[in-house]
Amino acid sequence: MSNYQDIKEQAYIxxxxxxxxxxxxxxxxxxxxxxRNKGVFAIKPSGVPYEDLSVxxxxxxxxxxNTVEGNLRSSSDTKTHAVLYKHWEDIGGxxxxxxxxxxxxxxxxxxxxxxxxxxxxxxTVDIPCAPPMDDEMIKGNYxxxxxxxxxxxxxxxxxxxxxxxxxxxxNHAPFTWGKTAEKAVYNSAVLEAVAQMAILTEQINANAARxxxxxxxxxxxxxxxxxxxxxx
Amino acid sequence: MSNYQDIKEQAYIxxxxxxxxxxxxxxxxxxxxxxRNKGVFAIKPSGVPYEDLSVxxxxxxxxxxNTVEGNLRSSSDTKTHAVLYKHWEDIGGxxxxxxxxxxxxxxxxxxxxxxxxxxxxxxTVDIPCAPPMDDEMIKGNYxxxxxxxxxxxxxxxxxxxxxxxxxxxxNHAPFTWGKTAEKAVYNSAVLEAVAQMAILTEQINANAARxxxxxxxxxxxxxxxxxxxxxx
Amino acid sequence: MSNYQDIKEQAYIxxxxxxxxxxxxxxxxxxxxxxRNKGVFAIKPSGVPYEDLSVxxxxxxxxxxNTVEGNLRSSSDTKTHAVLYKHWEDIGGxxxxxxxxxxxxxxxxxxxxxxxxxxxxxxTVDIPCAPPMDDEMIKGNYxxxxxxxxxxxxxxxxxxxxxxxxxxxxNHAPFTWGKTAEKAVYNSAVLEAVAQMAILTEQINANAARxxxxxxxxxxxxxxxxxxxxxx
Amino acid sequence: MSNYQDIKEQAYIxxxxxxxxxxxxxxxxxxxxxxRNKGVFAIKPSGVPYEDLSVxxxxxxxxxxNTVEGNLRSSSDTKTHAVLYKHWEDIGGxxxxxxxxxxxxxxxxxxxxxxxxxxxxxxTVDIPCAPPMDDEMIKGNYxxxxxxxxxxxxxxxxxxxxxxxxxxxxNHAPFTWGKTAEKAVYNSAVLEAVAQMAILTEQINANAARxxxxxxxxxxxxxxxxxxxxxx
Numbered sequence: 067m068s069n070y071q072d073i074k075e076q077a078y079i080x081x082x083x084x085x086x087x088x089x090x091x092x093x094x095x096x097x098x099x100x101x102r103n104k105g106v107f108a109i110k111p112s113g114v115p116y117e118d119l120s121v122x123x124x125x126x127x128x129x130x131x132n133t134v135e136g137n138l139r140s141s142s143d144t145k146t147h148a149v150l151y152k153h154w155e156d157i158g159g160x161x162x163x164x165x166x167x168x169x170x171x172x173x174x175x176x177x178x179x180x181x182x183x184x185x186x187x188x189x190t191v192d193i194p195c196a197p198p199m200d201d202e203m204i205k206g207n208y209x210x211x212x213x214x215x216x217x218x219x220x221x222x223x224x225x226x227x228x229x230x231x232x233x234x235x236x237n238h239a240p241f242t243w244g245k246t247a248e249k250a251v252y253n254s255a256v257l258e259a260v261a262q263m264a265i266l267t268e269q270i271n272a273n274a275a276r277x278x279x280x281x282x283x284x285x286x287x288x289x290x291x292x293x294x295x296x297x298x
Numbered sequence: 299m300s301n302y303q304d305i306k307e308q309a310y311i312x313x314x315x316x317x318x319x320x321x322x323x324x325x326x327x328x329x330x331x332x333x334r335n336k337g338v339f340a341i342k343p344s345g346v347p348y349e350d351l352s353v354x355x356x357x358x359x360x361x362x363x364n365t366v367e368g369n370l371r372s373s374s375d376t377k378t379h380a381v382l383y384k385h386w387e388d389i390g391g392x393x394x395x396x397x398x399x400x401x402x403x404x405x406x407x408x409x410x411x412x413x414x415x416x417x418x419x420x421x422t423v424d425i426p427c428a429p430p431m432d433d434e435m436i437k438g439n440y441x442x443x444x445x446x447x448x449x450x451x452x453x454x455x456x457x458x459x460x461x462x463x464x465x466x467x468x469n470h471a472p473f474t475w476g477k478t479a480e481k482a483v484y485n486s487a488v489l490e491a492v493a494q495m496a497i498l499t500e501q502i503n504a505n506a507a508r509x510x511x512x513x514x515x516x517x518x519x520x521x522x523x524x525x526x527x528x529x530x
Numbered sequence: 531m532s533n534y535q536d537i538k539e540q541a542y543i544x545x546x547x548x549x550x551x552x553x554x555x556x557x558x559x560x561x562x563x564x565x566r567n568k569g570v571f572a573i574k575p576s577g578v579p580y581e582d583l584s585v586x587x588x589x590x591x592x593x594x595x596n597t598v599e600g601n602l603r604s605s606s607d608t609k610t611h612a613v614l615y616k617h618w619e620d621i622g623g624x625x626x627x628x629x630x631x632x633x634x635x636x637x638x639x640x641x642x643x644x645x646x647x648x649x650x651x652x653x654t655v656d657i658p659c660a661p662p663m664d665d666e667m668i669k670g671n672y673x674x675x676x677x678x679x680x681x682x683x684x685x686x687x688x689x690x691x692x693x694x695x696x697x698x699x700x701n702h703a704p705f706t707w708g709k710t711a712e713k714a715v716y717n718s719a720v721l722e723a724v725a726q727m728a729i730l731t732e733q734i735n736a737n738a739a740r741x742x743x744x745x746x747x748x749x750x751x752x753x754x755x756x757x758x759x760x761x762x
Numbered sequence: 763m764s765n766y767q768d769i770k771e772q773a774y775i776x777x778x779x780x781x782x783x784x785x786x787x788x789x790x791x792x793x794x795x796x797x798r799n800k801g802v803f804a805i806k807p808s809g810v811p812y813e814d815l816s817v818x819x820x821x822x823x824x825x826x827x828n829t830v831e832g833n834l835r836s837s838s839d840t841k842t843h844a845v846l847y848k849h850w851e852d853i854g855g856x857x858x859x860x861x862x863x864x865x866x867x868x869x870x871x872x873x874x875x876x877x878x879x880x881x882x883x884x885x886t887v888d889i890p891c892a893p894p895m896d897d898e899m900i901k902g903n904y905x906x907x908x909x910x911x912x913x914x915x916x917x918x919x920x921x922x923x924x925x926x927x928x929x930x931x932x933n934h935a936p937f938t939w940g941k942t943a944e945k946a947v948y949n950s951a952v953l954e955a956v957a958q959m960a961i962l963t964e965q966i967n968a969n970a971a972r973x974x975x976x977x978x979x980x981x982x983x984x985x986x987x988x989x990x991x992x993x994x
Contacts, residue, residue, distance in 0.1 A: 091955050092948065094880065113993030142984055142992045164880045166955070170962030173878040174970050182405040183470045184326065184396045201976040208980055237973050238879045252324065259323050259398070265966055266402030270497055274406050277469050280433040284440055288374055296374045297345025414637040415702045416558065416628045484556065491555050491630070498634035502729055506638050509701050512665040516672055520606055528606045529577030646869040647934045648790065648860045716788065723787050723862070730866030734961055738870050741933050744897040748904055752838055760838045761809030 077108035080247035095163035099247035111138035149213025159247030167261035186285035309340035312479035327395035331479035343370035381445025391479030399493035404466035418517035541572035544711035559627035563711035575602035613677025623711030631725035636698035650749035773804035776943035791859035795943035807834035845909025855943030863957035882981035
């Protein structure tokens with residue numbers, strides 16, 4: 067039994083949710099789950115089909131991106147996960163997918179406008195879209211720089227990763243995170259649903275207006291903060 | 299055995315139809331079923347995933363929104379249900395979803411034009427879209443006011459809730475109702491299908507015309523009223 | 531055992547294909563299968579959910595629309611089927627659905643342009659769209675007149691029902707037919723697939739050209755006529 | 763036991779993937795698997811539904827299109843496969859489908875622009891779209907000429923079939939290939955996903971830019987070439 071059995075199980079279960087939720091084709095996605103006390107995370111091995119995954123195949127990596135346990139090569143996006151875990155200290159899980167609608171918005175290099183309460187139930191701002199990196203970063207330590215690109219975009223917009231748990235990387239695809247891997251997967255599915263509704267909204271009404279502030283505030287506070295009354 | 303076993307079972311069965319019909323992601327929807335004699339309704343508990351629901355977990359609430367039976371907190375939309383049951387005395391079931399196409403029309407703040415017989419089989423007017431509430435109502439008793447916003451919009455348009463069993467709440471999402479919870483769920487699925495066909499219709503022909511009155515009347519009367527000859 | 535057991539079984543099996551192929555929501559569709567020797571057809575009973583259907587519930591109707599056998603009321607569209615069977619003597623099966631994309635084209639009152647070989651494999655012309663009927667026909671014997679509207683549109687375009695086995699009825703939805711009920715169901719699925727591809731084609735290229743004659747002829751003849759070499 | 767048991771099994775398994783991946787309706791697609799040593803390939807029989815397929819029903823054909831083994835007529839597209847196997851000597855499998863989004867792009871006669879990393883993970887150029895053939899080729903040996911049309915378009919663009927394993931045939935539909943039948947099927951699913959994302963990208967942003975060269979290179983090289991670090 068591994069010393070990291072808990073997060074390997076969490077990562078396995080969370081990874082297996084991606085195909086169930088229709089968020090991945092073949093191996094185009096990965097989930098990791100962190101153990102903050104041990105300073106490591108469990109992540110999907112690279113290029114292994116979901117139907118061949120098992121708890122044992124999860125790879126344990128530290129926050130500098132070094133493999134600590136596991137016989138398989140970790141996800142090619144491992145360094146992006148490592149950077150985010152290292153700098154955003156309250157994250158317990160990260161998800162990357164190429165889900166259809168989220169990826170289309172990323173390819174369009176547009177943030178997803180906040181058009182309704184489905185969006186506001188989860189975050190109070192447009193879903194941000196980081197610009198593609200400059201060529202030096204791409205040619206360099208690409209996946210590592212992707213993490214910084216995400217963090218820099220959040221800094222530039224003055225956003226908190228604790229309140230906004232998702233981003234599009236321009237021309238690439240979505241990343242989401244959360245207190246747990248399960249929550250990060252939930253956020254990936256929410257992003258995809260909101261992304262689909264947003265394109266339809268603009269198609270139905272090319273002049274559709276963003277949600278007004280009072281509704282944004284109301285819906286977000288129903289689910290978050292001290293006065294929240296959604297859920298048990 | 300609860301005194302409200304019947305409506306708890308109805309509400310449970312109807313709630314479980316939502317994921318089967320593809321109308322909800324996670325917990326984004328709720329169904330209630332009323333017992334008019336006892337002056338109460340059974341409703342989904344807040345934030346509980348559909349796969350964890352059971353008859354026993356349904357919450358019994360009176361038409362003023364007070365919980366009468368149940369250990370769980372009722373849906374965050376409970377007061378909207380309560381207001382509608384209190385004022386629209388022939389309703390036996392209510393459904394709220396964030397179904398993809400219906401929500402996109404709501405976000406667009408447009409009523410869904412009556413383009414064909416699929417629509418006219420169920421109602422003779424555009425599916426109405428209530429405007430978002432003013433800021434005072436939102437900051438106040440929000441879910442309670444949502445019920446009034448729905449009723450006021452029907453009054454303004456001169457619509458009868460007995461003939462038109464569905465509405466979009468602007469920037470938010472659909473609500474439907476009916477004699478029973480089962481019928482209300484049926485209406486939610488119809489609304490979603492009609493909403494998808496309507497956006498496609500406009501995309502195929504930007505100048506698509508509304509259905510003419512004779513066809514609206516014919517199709518509605520096939521299914522409703524004295525001369526109806528649809529069904530058994 | 532019914533005297534019409536064969537066509538009741540054919541109609542049952544063909545009706546059950548509609549939900550499997552994603553062509554119907556609830557009861558929004560019906561299939562019939564004809565016995566030309568006996569001058570009758572078996573058709574779905576009106577408003578009965580597909581999961582409650584059985585061979586025994588199929589209703590036997592003659593080509594004037596009179597029920598010959600069965601305890602249930604036949605489909606509300608029965609008279610349209612009867613008229614088509616009576617006048618188009620080589621038809622053995624008819625299908626009516628409100629499938630999403632086909633219905634959207636019907637609501638748009640546009641014929642579906644022949645954009646590619648998927649279309650040409652099945653017919654050599656645009657999928658015709660009959661205009662809505664005039665008000666007198668609608669107020670009169672509506673379903674009966676729907677049959678004549680379909681036939682008149684074919685006559686006006688000089689089309690043969692043996693070569694073109696599908697039509698859109700404007701503002702309403704598709705009808706398809708064929709030598710057998712099974713073939714008619716096949717045609718309904720083909721129409722829906724071609725309808726979806728056609729709207730996407732126009733969205734990708736607003737000036738997309740119709741398929742050229744040589745390709746239309748080649749693909750149609752691969753599957754039909756004396757030199758056909760598709761299939762076994 | 764056939765002398766060609768291996769490729770018959772490969773072709774059978776690969777063909778059965780098409781309906782699972784949502785790439786075919788009815789019989790609108792076919793996969794072949796080649797044995798280079800024996801100079802033959804196994805291909806789906808024409809017009810046989812996927813649920814009726816078996817290993818034994820696969821037809822063995824040589825690279826000139828002559829049937830070597832099998833009681834059934836081979837796919838009507840057999841000669842296209844034969845031509846490609848004969849001239850592109852490193853191909854081990856070929857797939858033809860009429861998948862929805864890929865076919866819509868083909869009908870639009872547009873190459874699919876490279877908008878993001880999902881595309882660049884698999885090829886570094888727009889997915890090419892060969893123009894429809896001239897009338898002489900269509901009236902002549904059509905399926906044979908289709909193979910040459912594909913190869914000529916690659917030659918004209920200076921593309922290598924080893925690097926670009928997919929094409930659209932204008933007004934028709936996609937063809938893909940690869941070292942194995944399994945890889946060719948994988949490519950068909952990738953093409954369909956990329957095709958859907960590309961139309962959405964243009965709908966979200968009519969001025970969406972192609973992916974920049976540095977990102978194209980980076981993502982392609984993650985999965986291909988000497989420095990590849992994706993997968994195991």
